[in-house]
Amino acid sequence: MKLLFERSRTGRGQSLIPACDVPAVSFDPSLLRAEAPRLPEISEVDLGRHYTELAKQTHGVNDGFYPLGSCTMKYNPRIDEEMAALPGFTGIHPLQGEDTAQGCLEVLFRLEKLLCEITGMDGMTFQPAAGAHGEYTGLLLIRRYHQARGDAARTKILVPDSAHGTNPASAVMAGFSVVSIPSNAQGGVDLDALRAAVGPDTAGLMLTNPNTVGLFDPNILEITEIVHRAGGLCYYDGANLNAIMGHVRPGDMGFDCVHLNLHKTFSTPHGGGGPGSGPVGCKAFLEEYLPEPRIREENGAYRFCTPAHTMGRVRSFWGNFLVAVRALTYILTLGREGIPEASAGAVLNANYLMNKLKDSYDMSFDTICMHEFVMTLERLKHETGVSAMDVAKRLLDFGMHPPTMYFPLIVHEALMVEPTETESPETLDEAASVFLGILEEARTDPESLHSAPHSCPIGRPDEVTAARSPVLRYKFAQ
């Protein structure tokens, strides 16, 4: 496929901006760039077709089943998009007066209240632009809390070995060192290891529950209590909230702060990798450390205010506002009954699909799962040479996005499957038969899996060369 730059022809383009209606400015030549940027010169029709062609080479949720574990690829309702496109939101300057942006402030204020109720928290910020950004912000809350108490010794964050890689990376960015906590045989936190790890240097624990193997840790109350007794705080990674929202709240499990991924749990689209939104909620005793500004209600009007001991800013303005508009629309639509129904539906779909596969594929844990389950293809690889990667790539031939591969790290040859609640039983049945068919193929014709996919625009890319001799931009002919 041609690149934009290869479609460019000198002098082409559409008239978009009128000639200037006031005298031109003559800048000192020393302030001007020597040469024009080599942006493509392209007619509107060619530009439109270029992206239509690119769209055909992109698999989104609306193109088919997308059981990408840990990513919650649920359907993105159209009404949410329509609301986010309202000129009454898109045309509002972030620094226009509070009085003239009351609708925007109310969006954030109402969404904060709704999400606090869903998570069992007392206050929330929408500044973080993504989950990892939220983790960083939540950890800064913990850091500020200990600093304010003069407890400088608390420098360590405990992270289970099953955690997403962002957890330890965020902890280091927030100025902590990381202690890895092993998992027990059931995939949960090893309580003895946790007890041994906590101490006067413990700043906090970061935990995803349900965890990354898709199981709800039944010891959760004991876990948070162990950390609290040692003087640490408990951070809830909201990556897997879609399993439990409306049924159990992080705040009631003993967590002190939480980040959410609005682009997972609350159905805002992922956009090919952003923009997301990673709001951070916390219990009342941490609210004074939240980023500035927050929004409060005062005689029916909404006002910005600065928390007493704010950590400052983690992003400009008020976060990814239009993502918040989508999430608000979504929550208003689902409401009291729909929120728990959605999570129960996600758990049901995962169990239904797992049940159809578990006699053929090895499950990392053969028990009732939450919203996702992890298969291990270790035995298959040993017996046939077919890897998790081979199976994933073969799934592409059937129009299905593969599950998350090789994660969590504690499961070998892992495929992590998260169907979400917005798939019908027929889709799950079809997916199951594709999975079973591929297993059959692994035993009879492993070569067809090693060389998969066969029906995509490209075959497997040479990633080693890409990393060793990086070509990261188009090279123009001189």
Next chain:
Amino acid sequence: MGSYIPSTAEERQRMLEAIGLSSTEELYRDVPASARLKVLDIPEGMSEMEAAQAVGALADKNRRYRAIFRGAGAYDHYIPAIVKTVTSKEEFVTAYTPYQAEISQGVLQSIFEYQTQICELTGMDVSNASVYDGAVAAAEAVMMCQEHKRSGVVLPDTVDPQVLGVVRTYCESRSVPVTVLPTTGYALDADALKAALADNVACVYAQSPNFYGVLEDMDAITAIAHEAGAKVIMAANPISLGLLKTPGEYGADIAVGEGQPLGMPLSFGGPYLGFMACKAAMMRKLPGRIVGETVDKEGRRCFVLTLQAREQHIRREKASSNICSNEALCAMTASVYLAAMGPAGLKRAAENSAAHAHCLAGLLNAIPGFELKTAKPFFHEFVTACPVPPETLQKRLDDEGMLGGLPLDDGILWCCTEKNTRGQIERLAEICREVSRK
């Protein structure tokens, strides 16, 4: 109420039975009873129509200005129609990060094109796939420069205060010293920078045009910083780069900025786009996703996420940053915008923005009490005095559907783009004259 679940209650009951359960409750058997939520205390769900009315009513509570003369980090530029059309395509909107290259060539290629355009715009060698916004781009760039023997950042107080806030937050948590140089006259003084640069400072960060619209003396800043062995991070307005000298030409090591002006609506502050580009020597320190070109088995050109050895999912606590999601759809927006505008269109947007701003500055400067605060060269923003409380002026402008400049401690920060017509500019000046007479 609707939860977008396709299956009916009967179907769900059959599914439960298929897995050997009789009720939904049993799915949550691992949840301790004492932690179970009894009632979720939020309103009942709405039909789509009701939700549309409720959220639409919130949008209606906002005031939309017909003419905007305020920038300060968010700019009201014209957005070509094709930008919205392309970026609304459901494939792009609903896809995840392009991990599976074989079915994600569309997104991957668009990021590769974006990276190329950002390199062209900034005069740099390598761009990442974007970060959350310009402020985070600045903070991440400061982190890129920290070395074992060199740490800290020096920056003037002419940078965007919100950017400074984010840089401070990121630096505080990594114990990176931040030195803010006070300035007089709305621009950094080269001698003050020279005096402030210890020989172990990792980097200097400067924004040009700066928060007050003034073009900083970047030649002097880069020369002084490099002489002291510090890296230079230059933040630039991407529209200005259609016309003005690039960070690459000034010799900066890293270029960053807020990409919002490239086709993103104001949207009360987000989603926006942080762009980051650097010299080849710093490539492996660049955080975030990066797309590279390669070939498949058949030798066909294709694109993949690359240099992943830097990233959190491989390196965990040793990663160069925790970032995973970027602002992919915003990067695509910028890319479509730049392709639609072309070099001539982008230059015209820059020239017209500057021309409108200079026209307004000239008219205001002639009004008693609205004098320009500095004679230094500026792009499309500038500061004037204000003879009345800025709220009084804004109240008057409200009647005209105009959003005036941003009130500062000592005046008003004005902004023009290509969208402000001569008529609007003259009317604004007229109102300022009226106000100054009272």
